[in-house]
Amino acid sequence: MTAPHPCQGAAKTAVRDQLLTARRRRPLTEVGEAARALAEHLLGTDEVRRAATVAAYVSVGTEPGTTALLDRLAEAGKHVLLPVLLADNDLDWARYHGPTSLAPARRGLLEPVGPALGVDAIATADVVLVPGLAAAPDGRRLGRGGGSYDRALARVPVGTFTCVLLYDDELLPAVPAEPHDRPVTAAATPAGVVRFTA
Template identity: 70%
Template sequence: MRDRLLTTRRRRPLAEVGEAGRAIARHLLATEEVRRAATVAAYVSRGAEPGTGHLLAALRAAGTRVLLPVLLPDGDLDWGEYTGDECLVAAGRGLLEPSGRRLGVEAVATADVVLVPGLAVSRTGLRMGRGGGSYDRALARVPVGTFTCVLLHDDELGLDVPAEPHDRSVVAAASPAGITRLA
């Protein structure tokens, strides 16, 4: 399933990927949870993931503190503050990470909103990622009741996602069509 989803993503026209990111940013910025958030944990998109550039810029412009992940050698996620595109540095696996001070793996627990990448999500909020478990570990640190949302393309919502005992669910999915609240 993961291979099929990645293949479909790679075939998306670049213009579609960019528009998806802009639409998702508009929808997220209109949600009460994001408007009220003092701190948002997010990520820098890569490849054919829905783009996060507009969202990150808009959050910073609104005065929201933005935390971005830093991939550790063991696959866990540390966090750093996003202060603008000039703070981003190239890291392994084609990732862009913040270059500033590291805040620790527990920093994600301080976020009012946690936005995560994924390849698909079920109607119950089970998220399929790339298989490394990094975001499942991070989501395990997030307090219950925090708005957790996966960013996807429209055709990646409502799929039957296989589950492992360590998998963590999200409460919403953002796609170009809007915000979907999950059971």
């Protein structure tokens, strides 16, 4: 992997700081309303309705909420895969079997306690839902900087519906990007689902 260009790295850090500060200031009522709207929009997409397997994640803090979405996916009979953060920041995957199948993990995360399926399990998902801080119309997404999801998205077959969950004001005209950044095909916000054209 090539070293990040210093200007791009600094730009990413500055944008991340602004976005994280804005998230910390969001009222909990807004976070809850956003979570319900996101679930409705995503469950209404053809891609999610047709999917047998959905890779998702457990939101933390003031991230756009996924708890209701995970339960509704499971209730709809979907196989839901959730990430397990490895020591090298790569992501393993395990099945979600409801809230009682989650346990506290490093970095304040909640992770599934079932058998690990391997880092390549994400390639079996029909839909991949990922966290992020922002996205642009070209599908570039800004994550938290660990590179976990760029590695995971590199294993996802071309043509898979990959969607970042954001707040409405986190859809930006552009985000700082580096060569290893993997684009997504869509963003879900409380206002709806936006499909990108790379």
